[in-house]
Amino acid sequence: MSDANFRPASMLLATIGISLATFMQVLDTTIANVALPTISGNLGVSSEQGTWVITSFAVCNAIALPLTGWLARRFGEVKLFLAAVVLFVITSFLCGIARSMPELVVFRALQGLVAGPLYPMAQTLLLAIFPSAKRGMALALLAMVTVVAPIIGPIAGGWITDSYSWPWIFFINVPIGILATLVVWAQMRNRPETTQHQPIDYIGLMLLVLGVGVLQVVLDKGNDLDWFESTFIQIGTAISVVSLVALVIWELTDQHPIINLRLFMYRNFTFGTLALVLGYSGFFGINLLLPQWLQTQLGYTPIWAGLAAAPIGILPLFLSPLVGKYAHKFDLRLLAGGSFLVIGASCFMRASFNTEVDYRHIAEVQVFMGLGIALFFMPTTSILLSSLPPKDIADGSGLATFLRVLGGSFASSLTTWIWHRREIYHHAQLTEHVTPYDPASQHYLEQLGGASQSAYLQIDRVVESQAYMLSTVDYFTLMGWLFFGLILIIYLAKPPFSAKGAAESGGGH
Structure with a gap:
């Protein structure tokens, strides 16, 4: 499609511009999670309705992903990338000026649609401008960007929400996107590209x-x-x-x-994709629930909820390049299985939390889970692409990314449903034991100054808090068993696992 010998005037500037656009998209996904309770409150909707801010983006993003290859062939890779960045900036601004939840959901859906080509095209352009010998470095850089953004996202989201107002989590994309557009256009506008008309x-x-x-x-x-x-x-x-x-x-x-389902005839692609989708869905659900629980039940401010969630990115930041460099020396199932073991163990650690848990313990478990995340993406993606013929690598990577993003969007809905449904169950169970004839209830009422409406309201708040705590424990227990189960699934794949898939996937973020 393009001249393989093309090199931009400045490799550094071109790489920075392309990486900035990827950083902007990943940042936007994580920055909204922490601000979700604030957005829901300001727009007068429930936390369940507020998850539409996440899910509308994720679903439309997933729908747009299969179209990326066709759009690139039709309009050219550089033009598609630049158009996607510009439209992402415009839709980010529209999200910032939204004044109702329906408006915000519509603009987030549009934002998800135009964001579809950003990561695949960033990956493609970096592979194209770097010499073959240095492509590993390019993909390591892209992987680093996708790891750093989730660290900064929750903290930036909390700080912006606390210090300014939630629309600024979207307005922040405007200067980043404009800078990325100008840099990439200046460096890549002369890249020769051949377009072709292909039926859709x-x-x-x-x-x-x-x-x-x-x-x-x-x-x-x-x-x-x-x-x-x-x-x-x-x-x-x-x-x-x-x-x-x-x-x-x-x-x-x-x-x-538009989706090449025949790829599921390959054993490693089937089980690798299943492990990737379920693993990412669990990871996405945990990252969604933790900040909401900290803010709504433990009284954390958005910025402190962000600071509590952010340590998950510390170890991946340093270990991702090492995993990319040395993973081929190991059985990739061992690395992926180790990842699921660590993430599952971290879930059971959270299942031992109570309403008195302190910041340090929450952050320490996040750091520990980060070890599992560092071992998750690259080995799993390499396994799923390992048995595909070279001509199907691009389709395989696109289909796995599509299903991964779709899994994340479904996980956000299911996580909220499980959390609230289990809270209702536990609330009913706990309430059965709060009666005028129960000695513990009588003692607690006496401490509150005797039976009164305010005392009963206080008891109801305590019951609700404990019900949400028990629901949170149930959720993390379920996630723990899910990740332990994924160890069995990933071992259904069969070696050898060649490096060809890893080179094309860029780590699978």
């Missing part, structure tokens, strides 16, 4: 949008509407199932499928 799978795209979009609505609204007691949920589920079944049938028979 419109029917597959329509079925994808309908099936995935309606499924996400069902997941988000199910809890509010009491699931299958609601006619809306029943109809939505039927539409989603029919659309997704039709999508699978169509994609397996179409000559130019």
